[in-house]
Amino acid sequence: MSKPNLQLTDSQYLQGLRVGNNEVLTALYKKYYNLVLKLVVNNSGTSEAAKDVYQETIIVLYENVKKPQFELNCQLQTFIYSVAKRLWLKQLKKNGQTFLFREDEEGEIADVSEDVSLHEQKEKDFEKVNQSLAKLGEPCATLIRDFYITKLSMDEIAEKFGYTNADNAKNQKYKCLQRLKKSFFDSPTVEQSEIERK
Amino acid sequence: MRNTDLFDNYLNGNLGTQETSDFESRLAADEVFANAFNEHKTLIAALKEHNEIEKLKSQMNLIHEKEFGGDAKVISINKKDSFIRHYGKTALVAASTALIVVLGTVAVLTPGVQQTSNQITELGLKLKASNEAIVEGIKEGSQKPVHAPANMEGSAFALNNAGYIITSYHIINGADSVFVENKGLERTLAKVVLTDPRLDLAVLKIDNKEVTKNWNVPFSLSGKTTDIGEKVFTLGYPRKDMVYGEGALSSLSGYSNDTTMYQVSIPVNPGNSGSPLLDDQGNVIGLIRGKVTSAEATGFAVKSIEIIRSIHDQGADSIRTSGKKPMAKGLKRSDQIKRINPYVFNILVYKND
Numbered sequence: 001m002s003k004p005n006l007q008l009t010d011s012q013y014l015q016g017l018r019v020g021n022n023e024v025l026t027a028l029y030k031k032y033y034n035l036v037l038k039l040v041v042n043n044s045g046t047s048e049a050a051k052d053v054y055q056e057t058i059i060v061l062y063e064n065v066k067k068p069q070f071e072l073n074c075q076l077q078t079f080i081y082s083v084a085k086r087l088w089l090k091q092l093k094k095n096g097q098t099f100l101f102r103e104d105e106e107g108e109i110a111d112v113s114e115d116v117s118l119h120e121q122k123e124k125d126f127e128k129v130n131q132s133l134a135k136l137g138e139p140c141a142t143l144i145r146d147f148y149i150t151k152l153s154m155d156e157i158a159e160k161f162g163y164t165n166a167d168n169a170k171n172q173k174y175k176c177l178q179r180l181k182k183s184f185f186d187s188p189t190v191e192q193s194e195i196e197r198k
Numbered sequence: 199m200r201n202t203d204l205f206d207n208y209l210n211g212n213l214g215t216q217e218t219s220d221f222e223s224r225l226a227a228d229e230v231f232a233n234a235f236n237e238h239k240t241l242i243a244a245l246k247e248h249n250e251i252e253k254l255k256s257q258m259n260l261i262h263e264k265e266f267g268g269d270a271k272v273i274s275i276n277k278k279d280s281f282i283r284h285y286g287k288t289a290l291v292a293a294s295t296a297l298i299v300v301l302g303t304v305a306v307l308t309p310g311v312q313q314t315s316n317q318i319t320e321l322g323l324k325l326k327a328s329n330e331a332i333v334e335g336i337k338e339g340s341q342k343p344v345h346a347p348a349n350m351e352g353s354a355f356a357l358n359n360a361g362y363i364i365t366s367y368h369i370i371n372g373a374d375s376v377f378v379e380n381k382g383l384e385r386t387l388a389k390v391v392l393t394d395p396r397l398d399l400a401v402l403k404i405d406n407k408e409v410t411k412n413w414n415v416p417f418s419l420s421g422k423t424t425d426i427g428e429k430v431f432t433l434g435y436p437r438k439d440m441v442y443g444e445g446a447l448s449s450l451s452g453y454s455n456d457t458t459m460y461q462v463s464i465p466v467n468p469g470n471s472g473s474p475l476l477d478d479q480g481n482v483i484g485l486i487r488g489k490v491t492s493a494e495a496t497g498f499a500v501k502s503i504e505i506i507r508s509i510h511d512q513g514a515d516s517i518r519t520s521g522k523k524p525m526a527k528g529l530k531r532s533d534q535i536k537r538i539n540p541y542v543f544n545i546l547v548y549k550n551d
Binding site (some may be wrong): 020022025027029030033042051055056068091120122125126128129130133145148149167170173174177178180181184 | 247
């Protein structure tokens with residue numbers, strides 16, 4: 001007999017996702033993948049598109065469980081299906097593919113508009129960070145990551161990057177951070193640039 | 199101390215009690231200072247979230263690769279009744295699933311809004327009619343032996359008279375039991391004898407002499423590559439009844455320039471996976487494997503020469519007949535189909551979740 005799959009309750013999945021437990025994430029990922037695959041593939045999508053939609057759906061869920069006041073108002077499966085459907089419809093619309101979904105599923109759909117719009121905001125920030133870090137270049141991007149994410153000390157950073165001492169490293173970090181700030185806050189958001197074009 | 203260092207120390211809880219309260223008073227009193235701090239806080243939070251999402255993405259990619267990485271990149275065109283388990287209690291859902299694909303095609307391919315909506319309406323009627331038909335079917339079905347819905351269905355066709363048949367690997371992957379049936383054949387057990395996940399192929403055997411004793415398979419796998427533009431056709435089971443589709447061979451390579459596949463201009467639907475692709479004379483030149491999007495009349499088929507090679511590489515040449523003159527050659531298409539029909543199967547796969 002093969003090892004049975006990890007069976008968890010909805011709230012155990014959410015808790016595991018919140019703390020980044022890889023085993024729980026694996027179980028969650030396996031559990032609902034076919035649901036979203038089916039949804040996308042049956043509605044003009046490829047399995048690659050399904051993978052993207054599914055991963056984005058999990059990200060939406062992740063962003064939500066990270067909120068301190070988050071409460072799931074429906075079954076996890078319903079949430080995942082509803083978010084995936086919304087994301088896929090958006091994608092189809094973007095591609096100019098008008099498409100009809102089956103009416104008889106409407107009853108099982110949860111209202112996830114707020115969750116998805118939160119995600120859209122976060123996605124913009126994510127892209128902005130991406131662009132800003134790319135613009136920042138090396139060694140700055142790594143230095144900033146080492147300090148703020150990996151939490152290396154200034155001494156460790158000095159050694160890693162070959163600065164003579166921690167103060168020197170601190171100066172470098174300061175310069176890098178100022179540049180990052182400038183590009184992050186000065187880069188127009190999508191809406192702003194649209195307004196400017198008008 | 200620079201402001202940014204002060205911000206970091208405050209955010210990391212590295213300030214003493216006095217320093218903390220000094221810092222907070224300054225935040226309240228000095229607007230410029232407070233704005234600078236808020237900017238800093240926003241940026242660092244965005245950096246951290248960015249990192250978390252990156253981490254989550256790479257975790258998911260690893261999981262995906264490990265759990266589903268072997269799946270063909272082409273869409274698997276099969277129909278899974280698990281959909282019914284998830285989304286509805288009746289077979290109505292399955293019927294509308296298939297038809298929505300058609301609606302989508304019309305909506306995308308037909309230019310002009312007016313025309314589009316007209317055609318959708320027309321198809322909508324068909325949808326209704328067919329749903330009603332299925333409801334009828336359900337009612338009638340209650341008198342017949344009731345089979346549990348299969349987890350996966352597709353098509354398959356015969357390789358030789360000994361009961362060997364071939365289908366797509368993705369159909370039978372993970373199966374606990376596999377059955378075949380068609381108009382002339384009651385649901386019969388088949389067992390998997392060979393698989394080739396790379397080409398998405400699986401060979402099964404119907405181990406029932408009663409069934410196969412009178413077999414005379416009218417086609418064999420073609421050992422040649424077919425030319426672009428050749429007329430081709432397929433027979434398969436996207437639904438309970440055999441469905442015929444025809445078109446032309448449109449490319450000598452498939453999805454992502456995969457040279458193990460042909461591209462054909464035949465609309466293929468869920469359930470067509472494993473259908474034979476035949477040329478005008480009735481030679482099997484491929485096995486329908488998938489399509490890229492449901493919105494295009496484009497299918498992909500594994501080339502017969504690749505199938506022959508795969509079987510050969512597994513030392514199993516005897517499970518197929520070769521060089522057979524197609525018995526359906528020169529016949530009218532409808533007569534060809536009558537000959538071929540009994541050797542194309544609907545395949546039903548059951549899995550224990």
